[in-house]
Amino acid sequence: MAERLRLMPGAEIPETMLGIGDDAAVIERREGPPLLFTIDSMVEDVHFLPDIPAEYAGYKALAINASDIAAMGGRPLAALVSFVAPRQTDVEWLDAVYDGFAQAASFLETPLLGGDTAVGPRIVLTVAMLGSCPDTAPVLRSGARPGDVVCVTGRFGGATGGLRILAMERLIRKPEEDYGHPGLRLLDRHLKPQPRLEAGRRLAKAGATAMIDVSDGLVADLGHVCERSGVKMTVEAMSVPIDVDLEAVADKVTHNVLETALTGGEDFELAVTLPPDAFKKAAAAVKGTGIPLTRIGVVEDAASREGDDVLVLQDGEPVRFAQPGWIHFEGK
Incomplete structure (x- = not known):
């Protein structure tokens, strides 16, 4: 569209x-x-x-x-x-x-x-x-360059976990009885997202080359950056920080924690690319807002390999998902 x-x-x-x-x-x-x-x-x-x-x-x-x-x-x-x-x-x-x-x-x-x-x-x-943008130029999706590191704020999968609890409980009757305090926190992640405004401004000042908020799913949204920047990315699956509350109730809300974290969407964290020598400064700046910045992958030249724009590796092997995230106009 x-x-x-x-x-x-x-x-x-x-x-x-x-x-x-x-x-x-x-x-x-x-x-x-x-x-x-x-x-x-x-x-x-x-x-x-x-x-x-x-x-x-x-x-x-x-x-x-x-x-x-x-x-x-x-x-x-x-x-x-x-x-x-x-x-x-x-x-x-x-x-x-x-x-x-x-x-x-x-x-x-x-x-x-x-x-x-x-x-x-x-x-x-x-x-x-x-x-x-009073302090810096706007950070676009089109600025990622080969050699940049791929990073994310916060943790992933919590909002999808909350949605699944909500869908099962419907009227939010008493999810704490079935899911405990982790379930309540997951509901909050879904229902009251916290925009990373201060983190976004600090990342811009630290030299972010591209940035996107993760609404459709991490793999899908990194794909949007690849498309706009004309690059590819490799992501180490085990480096992606997963919501600890999702892990605590995983047996009740998901068959695959990693897939939920990487493709679930609506976490509204920031995915950002940075020059390698800017990561340490950026991580320190974001830590000052109370959330972590985690390095999860690298930006590559688009001609460096065939296949998907975003390659997810686990123990050196490619990981495939049924879909990378939310698909607009298909409602799934």
Whole structure:
């Protein structure tokens, strides 16, 4: 779909702007830092279950847009929200969604400037967010170079673990009885993602060459960077940091912990490429935000080998997955 939009007549982008292909569009200005603009929608029964507490849906809708800003090394400035819902939707549910918007806006220090409402066949939450890069140039997906190291913030698989618990428990009845405190923390990872805004800015200052937030799945999103940068990557599977709470309840939520971590998606961590000599400085900078930065692989010349853009190795052998992550418009 993005490629179709890129090729549409009249879709030419002025030289002062960067359009389709990154986590956010970039608008250069004659004076002041460049602006970032992003938009995301969450659709009922696609991106969230209809029976979750409504405030979580509102919170997440704002947070995932902030994660796009984080992936550019920026900070959010303001947001607009749009709400589509069936006519019979309970007013208290709608109020709770707006409470979630307000909680996220306060946490992210991002004012809500307004928005729109409409009646439709199912609930759709859309957020448009404006940001800026006051300290560095925006970090794009297209800057990875052969020899760079591939790194990630945080740990992986927790959000997918939380989704699976939620799907099994549905009304979040009492998951602590079946999954204990690890299960509750996994639910929180899924329902209230934490955009890595400060980490993104510190990585930009440390010399990040490319960056993306991990929403579709780590392997899939690294593939997006490879596509934009014209490179390939090799990832050491055992180097990928896995959510300890996922490992604690793995027998109840997944048949394959590694696959869940590498392809599950919605962790909203940052995947970043760095020159090798910048890693130590970047890791120290990110550690100051309370999360780790882990080296998991290397960027290679696209002509160095045949096959997939992202090669995952375990004990020196290629690891294959049914799919690398979320596939848009197929809903899986």
